[in-house]
Amino acid sequence: MPKSSGISPERLRHVRWLAGGTSSGKTTAAATLARRLDLDVYSGDRAEPGWLGRCSPEQQPRFAAARGQRPGDIWRGRSPEQVFEAMAGRYGETIGFLVEDLLQRPADRIVIVDYFGVQPRDLVSLLAWPEQAAFLVPTGEFRRDRLTQRYADPDRARANWGDLDPAAVLEARLARDALWDTEVSGQASALGLPLVTVDGSRPIAELASDLAERFRLDERSGLKKRWSPSRT
Numbered sequence: 001m002p003k004s005s006g007i008s009p010e011r012l013r014h015v016r017w018l019a020g021g022t023s024s025g026k027t028t029a030a031a032t033l034a035r036r037l038d039l040d041v042y043s044g045d046r047a048e049p050g051w052l053g054r055c056s057p058e059q060q061p062r063f064a065a066a067r068g069q070r071p072g073d074i075w076r077g078r079s080p081e082q083v084f085e086a087m088a089g090r091y092g093e094t095i096g097f098l099v100e101d102l103l104q105r106p107a108d109r110i111v112i113v114d115y116f117g118v119q120p121r122d123l124v125s126l127l128a129w130p131e132q133a134a135f136l137v138p139t140g141e142f143r144r145d146r147l148t149q150r151y152a153d154p155d156r157a158r159a160n161w162g163d164l165d166p167a168a169v170l171e172a173r174l175a176r177d178a179l180w181d182t183e184v185s186g187q188a189s190a191l192g193l194p195l196v197t198v199d200g201s202r203p204i205a206e207l208a209s210d211l212a213e214r215f216r217l218d219e220r221s222g223l224k225k226r227w228s229p230s231r232t
Helices: 026-037 044-052 080-085 095-103 120-126 140-150 154-161 166-191 204-214
Strands: 015-020 040-043 111-114 133-138 195-198
Touching (some): 026 204, 040 044, 040 095, 044 111, 120 166, 133 166, 154 166, 166 195
Parallel strands (some): 040 111, 133 195
16 A cells, blocks of 8 residues: 655655646656756656556545546546546545655656646655745646647547547536646645746746756756755
8 A cells, every 4th residue: 555654755855746737838847857957757647557556446546446447437427526526636645656656766866756646735744845846837828728739639639538529528627627726726835835837938948947946956057967865
């Protein structure tokens, strides 16, 4: 059974967390930082299928419910509010898998976690300093533009949403994600954790530089530096 409680923040000091809302540029920002500074990236989205084989219906009932689901099943006959309420990340069902996986990685090399499905209250006890995590939250217009472009391809829409009406599911997805943003923003503000609004006005290179500074990464020209446990 995955656990996150009792883990010392020092044990995960090599980790940087990029969380927040969907379609906020987390993956692009993480890839940019990894390329610039020779860092590793851990994708929670890519890890999720493996978690399904490790989860327990008793301990992670909402996450386990995804087993055997077909594309579009989570949206079928449900309101955005119902889908939001059923999100495993709202109940801390994903953080244990993240911690388990990260503890298996070398601690002498920085890794950036790229994952939206974890909330500030589940991360705060794992942070050695507040800006070890950043929560990216897109504006509604920015997200709508990104998702509209992403699912303009009928094959991609079908792969994600099955036989459901793409236009209707897009609206439901936008409404669900707005609820998640509100929850994440409220928690981060209450806990004093960094929120970064993304509206598309800044180049990704500038956003990456901002994150590097927050994350205490070294961006001196031409230098790709690995973190050392002796650094503070």
